[in-house]
Amino acid sequence: MSFVSLAGQAAESLFAVLFPSDCRFCGAPLIKISRLPVCEECLFAMRPIVGGVCSICGEGLVSPSAFSGEHSEPRCGLCRRLEPPFAKAAAYGSYDGGLRELIHLLKYEQVRPAANVLGRMLSEVIGGLKPSFGDDSVVVIPVPLHPGKLRQRGFNQAELIARATLKLKPAGEQLMLNSAVLGRRRDTQSQTGLSSHQRRENIRGAFFVTRPRDVEAREVLLVDDVFTTGTTVSECARVLRRAGAARVWVATVARTLKINTQHAVPDQDEESRLAMAAHG
Numbered sequence: 001m002s003f004v005s006l007a008g009q010a011a012e013s014l015f016a017v018l019f020p021s022d023c024r025f026c027g028a029p030l031i032k033i034s035r036l037p038v039c040e041e042c043l044f045a046m047r048p049i050v051g052g053v054c055s056i057c058g059e060g061l062v063s064p065s066a067f068s069g070e071h072s073e074p075r076c077g078l079c080r081r082l083e084p085p086f087a088k089a090a091a092y093g094s095y096d097g098g099l100r101e102l103i104h105l106l107k108y109e110q111v112r113p114a115a116n117v118l119g120r121m122l123s124e125v126i127g128g129l130k131p132s133f134g135d136d137s138v139v140v141i142p143v144p145l146h147p148g149k150l151r152q153r154g155f156n157q158a159e160l161i162a163r164a165t166l167k168l169k170p171a172g173e174q175l176m177l178n179s180a181v182l183g184r185r186r187d188t189q190s191q192t193g194l195s196s197h198q199r200r201e202n203i204r205g206a207f208f209v210t211r212p213r214d215v216e217a218r219e220v221l222l223v224d225d226v227f228t229t230g231t232t233v234s235e236c237a238r239v240l241r242r243a244g245a246a247r248v249w250v251a252t253v254a255r256t257l258k259i260n261t262q263h264a265v266p267d268q269d270e271e272s273r274l275a276m277a278a279h280g
């Protein structure tokens with residue numbers, strides 16, 4: 001064993017002795033030096049969405065083949081009825097379990113290093129969208145917080161995550177951050193319990209474009225931590241399109257899945273169990 005790795009191990013165990021700390025999610029003692037109080041197992045458990053999702057909004061689909069219809073790519077019922085103001089919204093993982101906790105750690109407990117992990121996840125989402133972007137640079141716009149909320153929290157989590165992503169290659173290439181072009185004049189935090197129509201009414205007029213020239217005829221990538229009902233990003237996209245944006249893409253770290261296929265039993269297991277039952 002080399003001196004360097006021995007020294008490294010000594011430093012790490014010394015660190016563990018000096019700053020004993022447990023994983024915030026599972027309670028396991030943290031042995032690696034990290035500014036993020038989450039163990040590697042818990043981080044590894046935050047997996048991307050698997051299974052069929054709507055090609056436009058990213059909602060889970062029960063049976064992707066059943067939704068094809070006249071479009072070559074699967075669409076959910078909502079997106080078949082009404083074209084959303086954004087070209088496509090994609091997310092990394094389902095908004096539950098560890099990923100939800102990690103986002104909360106950043107937003108509500110101000111653990112800023114969480115933004116780096118979330119930024120890596122977002123870079124994967126953007127990597128998937130990239131083939132659809134045009135040749136020009138894309139304007140990256142974090143969904144803004146209301147100024148009061150921003151003062152209270154001290155940062156906009158969507159902007160921290162976007163900044164972490166932009167540092168990464170190749171995801172960060174072709175992307176230009178612009179956190180000033182979209183403003184928010186109203187906070188619409190409480191959308192729960194409202195119907196989709198009430199949510200749209202509630203959010204109307206909450207966002208405005210400060211410098212239309214920055215988005216005119218440009219491709220725009222909206223970034224947020226979570227896509228819940230889509231009301232917020234839809235309103236942002238609507239306002240940006242009205243200001244002249246050519247196309248608006250949406251990338252979020254997590255997404256609420258109404259139809260959650262993430263915990264479904266894989267087909268293969270089902271088949272082998274049926275086979276076993278038939279032979280037993």
Ligand SMILES: [Zn+2]
Nearest residue numbers: 023026039042
């Ligand atoms: Zn853990």
Ligand SMILES: [Zn+2]
Nearest residue numbers: 054057076079
């Ligand atoms: Zn959809």
